[in-house]
Amino acid sequence: MVHRKGRYLFTSESVSEGHPDKVCDQISDAVLDACFREDPYSRVACETAVKDNNVIVLGEITTKA
Secondary structure, three states, X not given: OEEEOOEEEXXXXXXXXXXXXHHHHHHHHHHHHHHHHHXXXXXXXXXXXXEOOEEEEEEEEEOOO
């Protein structure tokens, strides 16, 4: 954001369905949802990466699920 006399410029990026970024978000969200469904006090830091035919899910999860 660029602030100028109370005004700012907001930019964002959008990707369509099937884009690798969108797929990664869906995988990470599914992990988060599964943890919260079993333990609403779960702490989840989950990242997902895809390259070619490989999917890498990494991060930290603390849960009683």
